[in-house]
Amino acid sequence: MPLRKLITFTLTIPSIAIGVLAMYQNHVPFAIWGQNIGCLILMSVISYLLITHKSNIAGNRYNQLLLPAAICALVLPFANQGMEGVHRWISIGAVKLNVAMIVLPMILLELYQVLKIRGLTYAGVSAFIILLVLFFQPDASQLTGFAIPVMIMLSLNTRSKKIRFLITGVSVLFIVLSWIRLDHLPPVNYVERILGMVADMGWIWFVSGVISLAILPAPFLLLPPKNAVSVSRYIGCYYIVILLSTLFGNFPVPLMGYGISPIVGYYLSLTWYFNLINTP
Numbered sequence: 001m002p003l004r005k006l007i008t009f010t011l012t013i014p015s016i017a018i019g020v021l022a023m024y025q026n027h028v029p030f031a032i033w034g035q036n037i038g039c040l041i042l043m044s045v046i047s048y049l050l051i052t053h054k055s056n057i058a059g060n061r062y063n064q065l066l067l068p069a070a071i072c073a074l075v076l077p078f079a080n081q082g083m084e085g086v087h088r089w090i091s092i093g094a095v096k097l098n099v100a101m102i103v104l105p106m107i108l109l110e111l112y113q114v115l116k117i118r119g120l121t122y123a124g125v126s127a128f129i130i131l132l133v134l135f136f137q138p139d140a141s142q143l144t145g146f147a148i149p150v151m152i153m154l155s156l157n158t159r160s161k162k163i164r165f166l167i168t169g170v171s172v173l174f175i176v177l178s179w180i181r182l183d184h185l186p187p188v189n190y191v192e193r194i195l196g197m198v199a200d201m202g203w204i205w206f207v208s209g210v211i212s213l214a215i216l217p218a219p220f221l222l223l224p225p226k227n228a229v230s231v232s233r234y235i236g237c238y239y240i241v242i243l244l245s246t247l248f249g250n251f252p253v254p255l256m257g258y259g260i261s262p263i264v265g266y267y268l269s270l271t272w273y274f275n276l277i278n279t280p
Contacts, residue, residue: 014212019256022197039260043267051274067110070103074133086183098261100142105269112231140178141245147171149234187250194257225276
């Protein structure tokens with residue numbers, strides 16, 4: 001693997017390592033932070049195998065099923081009781097998965113394809129359904145991270161000012177209402193407040209932690225695949241928004257805080273990214 005690709009592939013390590021160290025220093029059980037390490041190793045192996053075998057996770061004959069399947073996955077958390085009216089997770093044994101953090105980057109990829117193949121109406125209706133599901137979960141961070149790039153994506157694919165106004169208006173309305181309708185779950189130090197734990201280790205660790213998070217969207221924004229510049233930047237926009245949202249509410253800090261879902265979602269995005277980089 002060339003040096004540039006190797007560096008990009010290992011972008012996740014600093015944020016996960018710093019988060020794990022902060023959890024260890026604060027006596028968080030191994031059963032918690034060990035999941036992040038295990039997921040990092042597992043997803044690195046899976047992604048490497050998919051990349052070296054040139055498996056296109058968003059471009060095979062089953063890709064027409066990806067969007068309906070992803071929407072169904074977002075709805076799955078409503079099948080359980082939830083937590084104080086919040087329906088974001090599905091449980092597999094002791095592991096809780098935040099479905100949106102796994103599937104939303106892939107949904108952005110698929111919506112982009114759907115927009116080109118089936119047109120604005122189908123893509124717009126699909127996006128509206130997804131926003132509706134995220135609103136009722138509720139998850140302002142993921143909804144905003146999805147709504148902003150989708151708003152740009154759909155608006156750029158119509159010349160009608162009225163349709164652009166409608167797309168923008170609906171997206172902004174969902175964003176505003178989602179921030180008004182925040183959940184009341186208390187923050188967990190090693191999830192939403194992980195940067196505070198890192199700061200307690202010293203300012204050098206804090207600055208390093210912030211930098212490790214800031215570089216996560218970099219490959220999608222600064223070095224997009226030549227044959228997918230727009231959609232790569234939409235994914236980068238998604239990651240910027242969910243990172244910034246942690247400054248304004250009790251939302252999980254991706255990769256650094258406890259949770260395997262953002263690790264899985266990011267590595268799926270990287271796998272797509274490298275498959276296109278490798279495509280002539």
